[in-house]
Amino acid sequence: MTLTAHRKMQLYGTLLLLPAAILLTTFAYLPTITTVINSLFLPGFRGAPAEFVGVENYQVLFDDPTFWKVARNNLIYALGTIPTSIALALVMALFVNGKLRGRGFVRMAYFTPTILPMIAAANIWMFFYAPQIGLFNKLLGALGLSGINWLGDPSVALGSVIVMSVWKEAGFFMIFYLAALQGIPPELKEASDLEGTSRWSFFWRVTFPLLMPTTLFVLINALINAVRVVDHLFILTKGGPNNATNLLLYYVYENAFSFFDRTMAATITVVILLVLAVVATLKFTILDRRTHYQ
Amino acid sequence: MSQSRIRLERVTKRWDATMAVDDISFDVTPGQFVILLGPSGCGKSTTLRMIAGLEEATSGQIHIGGRDVTRLPPGDRGLSMVFQSYALFPHLSVADNIVFGLRSRKVPRQEQRQRLAKVAELVDLTAYLDRKPAQLSGGQRQRVALARAVISEHPICLMDEPLSNLDARLRSDMRREIKALQSRLNMTVVYVTHDQVEAMSMGDRVILMQHGTIVQDGTPDELYNRPASAFAASFIGSPAMNLLPLAAGEQGAVIQGEPTPPVAPLNAAGGQLGVRPEDIELRPASAFGVLARVLSEEYLGADTIVHLAIGEHTLRARLTGKHALAGQQCRIGWPTKAAHLFDANGRRRDDLTPYSLDLPGAESQLSSPLSGSSQTSLLAPQLYPQH
Ligand SMILES: Nc1ncnc2c1ncn2[C@@H]1O[C@H](COP(=O)(O)OP(=O)(O)O)[C@@H](O)[C@H]1O
Ligand SMILES: [Mg+2]
Numbered sequence: 001m002t003l004t005a006h007r008k009m010q011l012y013g014t015l016l017l018l019p020a021a022i023l024l025t026t027f028a029y030l031p032t033i034t035t036v037i038n039s040l041f042l043p044g045f046r047g048a049p050a051e052f053v054g055v056e057n058y059q060v061l062f063d064d065p066t067f068w069k070v071a072r073n074n075l076i077y078a079l080g081t082i083p084t085s086i087a088l089a090l091v092m093a094l095f096v097n098g099k100l101r102g103r104g105f106v107r108m109a110y111f112t113p114t115i116l117p118m119i120a121a122a123n124i125w126m127f128f129y130a131p132q133i134g135l136f137n138k139l140l141g142a143l144g145l146s147g148i149n150w151l152g153d154p155s156v157a158l159g160s161v162i163v164m165s166v167w168k169e170a171g172f173f174m175i176f177y178l179a180a181l182q183g184i185p186p187e188l189k190e191a192s193d194l195e196g197t198s199r200w201s202f203f204w205r206v207t208f209p210l211l212m213p214t215t216l217f218v219l220i221n222a223l224i225n226a227v228r229v230v231d232h233l234f235i236l237t238k239g240g241p242n243n244a245t246n247l248l249l250y251y252v253y254e255n256a257f258s259f260f261d262r263t264m265a266a267t268i269t270v271v272i273l274l275v276l277a278v279v280a281t282l283k284f285t286i287l288d289r290r291t292h293y294q
Numbered sequence: 295m296s297q298s299r300i301r302l303e304r305v306t307k308r309w310d311a312t313m314a315v316d317d318i319s320f321d322v323t324p325g326q327f328v329i330l331l332g333p334s335g336c337g338k339s340t341t342l343r344m345i346a347g348l349e350e351a352t353s354g355q356i357h358i359g360g361r362d363v364t365r366l367p368p369g370d371r372g373l374s375m376v377f378q379s380y381a382l383f384p385h386l387s388v389a390d391n392i393v394f395g396l397r398s399r400k401v402p403r404q405e406q407r408q409r410l411a412k413v414a415e416l417v418d419l420t421a422y423l424d425r426k427p428a429q430l431s432g433g434q435r436q437r438v439a440l441a442r443a444v445i446s447e448h449p450i451c452l453m454d455e456p457l458s459n460l461d462a463r464l465r466s467d468m469r470r471e472i473k474a475l476q477s478r479l480n481m482t483v484v485y486v487t488h489d490q491v492e493a494m495s496m497g498d499r500v501i502l503m504q505h506g507t508i509v510q511d512g513t514p515d516e517l518y519n520r521p522a523s524a525f526a527a528s529f530i531g532s533p534a535m536n537l538l539p540l541a542a543g544e545q546g547a548v549i550q551g552e553p554t555p556p557v558a559p560l561n562a563a564g565g566q567l568g569v570r571p572e573d574i575e576l577r578p579a580s581a582f583g584v585l586a587r588v589l590s591e592e593y594l595g596a597d598t599i600v601h602l603a604i605g606e607h608t609l610r611a612r613l614t615g616k617h618a619l620a621g622q623q624c625r626i627g628w629p630t631k632a633a634h635l636f637d638a639n640g641r642r643r644d645d646l647t648p649y650s651l652d653l654p655g656a657e658s659q660l661s662s663p664l665s666g667s668s669q670t671s672l673l674a675p676q677l678y679p680q681h
Pocket of ligand 2: 338339340
């Protein structure tokens with residue numbers, strides 16, 4: 001009797017999980033599997049069946065110097081955006097969490113870049129970076145300096161893209177830090193003030209460790225975004241000049257829809273997935289152990 | 295030792311519209327256990343936090359050990375504090391929580407360890423030093439908070455309702471422990487509570503507050519036996535003192551709605567008469583006293599709280615032992631010195647003496663009004679008719 005009740009509960013639970021499971025399977029797991037399969041085949045010409053080639057596609061990919069250039073760009077992009085945007089987010093959150101006149105306004109101002117779609121944000125920055133009429137070059141001109149071709153110069157372009165991404169991401173991460181900061185009871189600060197603890201010391205001994213779960217969460221998000229969000233490239237540089245700002249996912253897009261090389265696109269996608277999976281596993285196993293969750 | 299003298303001079307705290315603390319002054323002598331008592335919202339915490347330096351006084355001065363600390367940051371005032379929520383650092387072990395302040399003050403490691411060992415022993419936490427606060431019971435967390443205050447060796451310790459998150463049983467244990475710790479270390483303690491039991495049992499001195507002002511400042515004994523106002527009378531004691539409005543009668547002031555006998559001089563009319571439940575004695579309906587009807591009783595084990603109706607008013611009497619009196623008529627009386635008179639504004643009146651309600655020729659027997667068994671035997675023939 002209890003067994004049937006138990007069965008019923010199981011059935012009930014399964015039914016509740018079903019919608020999410022169906023959606024995930026249709027739009028995440030099945031495409032992933034298809035992609036992996038595609039990366040192992042070469043398509044046949046003129047209706048001929050696809051030919052299984054094993055890891056040959058991967059060998060071709062690894063011999064492609066453009067792939068390595070794009071991968072290196074993505075690494076620089078990640079190293080340039082992740083620590084900077086997280087640090088900036090934390091500083092902004094600490095700032096607007098304080099007793100500050102008009103902090104509601106400042107919070108909103110910091111958060112505004114986040115609610116803009118990436119495409120819109122990139123369009124705004126287009127005007128900042130524009131060679132002649134752009135804001136930055138105008139400012140430089142006012143100081144008597146010659147302008148820089150922010151997006152056209154291969155040695156500067158990736159940096160320009162990174163700056164724009166940091167601007168876009170930091171406000172978003174700030175919200176998470178702000179929420180976490182507000183969850184820290186004010187008595188902790190008071191208790192440490194009574195012992196004459198300096199602000200700096202309080203930050204490193206209490207605030208920062210208590211924000212660790214947030215930092216971890218934000219870090220994962222930033223990492224995924226570094227690989228996943230390439231919308232701004234469509235507006236700013238289209239990966240150029242000479243692939244100087246090309247990132248992995250944009251390269252996937254180019255392969256699939258400009259060069260119509262679906263196989264190569266699938267192969268790069270699988271590589272991206274593997275790298276992300278490894279990094280996420282490392283983070284959750286190593287960092288988690290040193291993180292205090294409330 | 296004199297560095298732990300605390301003096302507040304005309305201290306006021308205002309937040310826009312609210313006057314949280316209104317011009318209060320008091321003096322705490324070293325080694326004293328002073329209670330700030332009052333209902334919620336009366337400004338106790340604000341007062342304490344101004345002493346700590348966590349809130350800035352709007353006006354007035356605060357002196358600690360002869361120094362004007364009114365504008366000094368909390369860390370320079372030489373005091374520690376135990377918070378209601380304990381304010382433990384959740385990510386630090388018990389040991390790290392306790393020595394947190396020592397690290398801030400750059401006390402050498404060796405000394406930190408020695409003091410930690412001593413204090414942990416004192417508050418019985420030695421076995422838990424490696425745990426995180428989340429792995430402790432409420433009482434143990436409370437001890438960690440105490441240890442953190444004690445280890446700093448500041449002569450002054452402020453406590454803001456430190457026991458209110460504990461269950462009743464633990465609370466009474468901790469009351470005794472805190473009191474013992476205080477006298478052993480000769481700390482000066484300012485302790486905020488809204489619980490009059492804590493105030494009465496722990497304080498050397500109780501400062502009763504209402505609406506941001508001090509209502510009475512005295513020993514627990516004084517607060518109990520000579521309440522300065524009707525509010526003080528009703529706040530101390532459990533159940534609270536009965537307050538009965540007085541009206542003018544033929545031979546003096548009478549309890550409203552009950553024309554005989556007069557209970558106080560005629561001048562007292564318009565004010566209130568206060569009698570503690572434990573001072574009321576029940577008498578047979580034929581004896582001398584104020585006529586009352588028993589409405590109900592609550593049996594509490596050691597004693598019974600009897601609810602009585604007099605005229606239009608109800609009052610409570612505490613009798614030792616178990617009684618079943620509901621619905622019966624009786625008369626009540628009280629020793630003259632147990633009756634308190636308050637004027638129309640609630641202030642105590644000492645210029646009038648309440649009338650005696652003693653039984654003629656029974657003085658000797660009534661000298662201990664709480665000897666419940668003898669009262670019952672006095673009542674018994676009348677109140678329990680034979681079946
Ligand atoms: N930070 C604050 N801002 C505005 N009003 C406050 C603040 N803190 C306390 N108050 C007000 O001051 C009064 C006294 O509060 P408090 O000292 O906390 O009372 P108690 O501790 O006696 O319960 C209350 O009316 C409360 O609403
Ligand atoms: Mg309070």
